[in-house]
Amino acid sequence: MVTNLKGKTAIVGVGETDIVPKKLNNSYWHMSVEAAKKAVADAGLTAKDIDGLIFVRSTRTQFLDFPSVFLEHIGLQPSWTDSVVVGGMPANSTVYKAALAVEAGLAKYVLIVRGDNMISRLKRNGMVENIAEGVIEPQWELPFGMFPPAWFGFIAHRHMHNYGTTSEQLAAVAVAERKHASLHPNAQMRQPITIQDVLNSKMIADPIHLLDMALVSDGGGAMVVTSAERAKDCKKPPVYLLGFSEVCGRLGTVAICDSLDDIESHRLAAERAFQMAEVTPADIDVAFPYDASTIVVITALETMGFCKKGEGGAFVEGGRIEPGGQLPVNTHGGLLSYAHYTMTQSSTIEAVRQLRGECGERQAKGAKLAVVQHEGGSPIAANCVLILGRN
Amino acid sequence: MSNYDKPLPYITEEAEPFWEACRQHKLIIQRCKDCGHVQFYPRVVCTKCWSDSLEWIETAGKGVIYSFTVVQRAPSPGFRPDVPYVIAIIDLDEGVRLMSNVIRCKPEDVRIDMPVIVEFDDVTEEVSLPKFRPAEKK
Numbered sequence: 237m238v239t240n241l242k243g244k245t246a247i248v249g250v251g252e253t254d255i256v257p258k259k260l261n262n263s264y265w266h267m268s269v270e271a272a273k274k275a276v277a278d279a280g281l282t283a284k285d286i287d288g289l290i291f292v293r294s295t296r297t298q299f300l301d302f303p304s305v306f307l308e309h310i311g312l313q314p315s316w317t318d319s320v321v322v323g324g325m326p327a328n329s330t331v332y333k334a335a336l337a338v339e340a341g342l343a344k345y346v347l348i349v350r351g352d353n354m355i356s357r358l359k360r361n362g363m364v365e366n367i368a369e370g371v372i373e374p375q376w377e378l379p380f381g382m383f384p385p386a387w388f389g390f391i392a393h394r395h396m397h398n399y400g401t402t403s404e405q406l407a408a409v410a411v412a413e414r415k416h417a418s419l420h421p422n423a424q425m426r427q428p429i430t431i432q433d434v435l436n437s438k439m440i441a442d443p444i445h446l447l448d449m450a451l452v453s454d455g456g457g458a459m460v461v462t463s464a465e466r467a468k469d470c471k472k473p474p475v476y477l478l479g480f481s482e483v484c485g486r487l488g489t490v491a492i493c494d495s496l497d498d499i500e501s502h503r504l505a506a507e508r509a510f511q512m513a514e515v516t517p518a519d520i521d522v523a524f525p526y527d528a529s530t531i532v533v534i535t536a537l538e539t540m541g542f543c544k545k546g547e548g549g550a551f552v553e554g555g556r557i558e559p560g561g562q563l564p565v566n567t568h569g570g571l572l573s574y575a576h577y578t579m580t581q582s583s584t585i586e587a588v589r590q591l592r593g594e595c596g597e598r599q600a601k602g603a604k605l606a607v608v609q610h611e612g613g614s615p616i617a618a619n620c621v622l623i624l625g626r627n
Numbered sequence: 628m629s630n631y632d633k634p635l636p637y638i639t640e641e642a643e644p645f646w647e648a649c650r651q652h653k654l655i656i657q658r659c660k661d662c663g664h665v666q667f668y669p670r671v672v673c674t675k676c677w678s679d680s681l682e683w684i685e686t687a688g689k690g691v692i693y694s695f696t697v698v699q700r701a702p703s704p705g706f707r708p709d710v711p712y713v714i715a716i717i718d719l720d721e722g723v724r725l726m727s728n729v730i731r732c733k734p735e736d737v738r739i740d741m742p743v744i745v746e747f748d749d750v751t752e753e754v755s756l757p758k759f760r761p762a763e764k765k
Contacts (some may be wrong), residue, residue: 368702376668378755380728381633381698381706386714389696397694397739442697442711442734489668491716491726496694622713 249279249460267351267456280471286341351456405435417569455577479513479623688745
């Protein structure tokens with residue numbers, strides 16, 4: 237049992253580059269280095285303090301991006317280094333791995349870095365093709381014209397069939413996240429949208445429209461993790477790691493899933509993280525479910541226990557997940573409206589900022605407890621859930 | 628068919644008999660001789676009991692659609708002429724799930740639970756892909 241690690245470590249620094257989708261000549265390394273510098277400064281630390289590194293490699297570069305190369309770019313020599321590639325969930329996965337390293341005494345201050353220039357390097361068409369060839373199972377799925385939006389099409393059709401979920405309910409997620417993004421000065425897409433705008437956007441993989449899908453962006457995000465003890469001496473209020481769990485399921489090949497909209501590994505990860513933190517969904521002030529597509533926000537809210545199975549569609553309606561709602565969801569705008577540069581790095585960073593009370597107009601009032609849920613592991617088999625708190 | 632410009636299956640060693648059967652227009656799956664478990668895709672051991680004693684059985688090629696999507700935006704240039712096309716997850720009567728395309732019907736007519744039957748698309752001299760068309764109701 238990992239319960240004795242509850243509250244033993246904290247995130248003490250976060251940093252992000254500007255999200256710059258329109259300027260299309262961003263350097264891959266610039267994104268990581270700038271984010272790293274900001275996160276270290278945010279913690280009130282200097283480069284000399286950093287003695288641990290987790291570098292999240294891009295799954296889509298043609299060139300070397302091993303941690304060793306990143307270390308050359310920033311001139312560091314940490315005592316402990318790790319590299320993680322886990323599809324959509326590197327942010328959460330790295331936070332608890334950094335915490336384990338700190339607790340084991342391998343490092344005092346672990347820097348977590350991920351940056352990418354997907355849109356500059358690949359452009360939109362190149363990105364779609366690259367991601368299909370990079371993450372779709374090559375023997376049983378890719379030959380049939382499979383690509384990521386189709387996963388979400390399968391899940392959505394199944395959810396609609398089982399529970400009567402509607403395209404309007406999927407769209408409500410996109411509308412809510414855009415409302416949040418409109419309050420974030422760094423968000424890629426800030427123009428408010430309506431349910432009808434989502435339904436009128438180009439159909440990609442029925443019933444998934446363009447506005448039901450994540451953006452493609454450039455950017456970088458970084459965090460610093462240390463012990464709760466050392467965290468007290470950092471510049472900003474610590475955000476404690478109260479619960480975590482990562483579970484990988486049998487779903488390397490989507491086609492052989494047991495169930496598309498009730499995935500066992502996802503349920504287990506959520507249960508264990510809440511158990512470790514000794515809290516329930518009712519205690520959560522602000523939530524960050526994985527949102528590569530609108531449908532998985534609905535299924536994640538169900539899986540984590542915010543509502544019953546099949547009730548996620550109704551749950552996201554009526555402003556409940558919007559700014560000022562009962563459970564604000566992805567208050568930066570998520571992958572749908574904020575940015576999709578480092579997969580999910582920005583949602584963990586936003587959770588830290590919410591719990592520090594730094595979010596200005598988009599601040600969830602009195603936010604003390606957040607859940608961050610990420611899916612990944614090619615394609616969506618694995619699930620990593622963090623419970624973060626101010627106390 | 629040397630001008631086939633879509634991705635061909637990356638064939639793994641344990642799946643070679645499956646693709647060889649496809650060339651002969653047969654859809655085969657593995658069955659465990661020890662516990663009777665059937666599985667697709669082909670694997671090294673029975674995933675239920677870890678037995679190495681696996682045999683191939685020929686399926687009737689019939690099943691129903693578990694879920695599907697209609698792709699309106701091609702992932703790569705090779706698929707552009709096919710748009711809109713249907714990708715489906717199909718439950719075979721023998722008790723396994725697989726992914727394929729549903730062909731020979733209008734995409735808007737495809738439904739969950741719709742009965743389908745296999746037919747083979749000889750895309751190159753070496754590779755035949757199992758695809759599915761609507762079947763008569765049982």
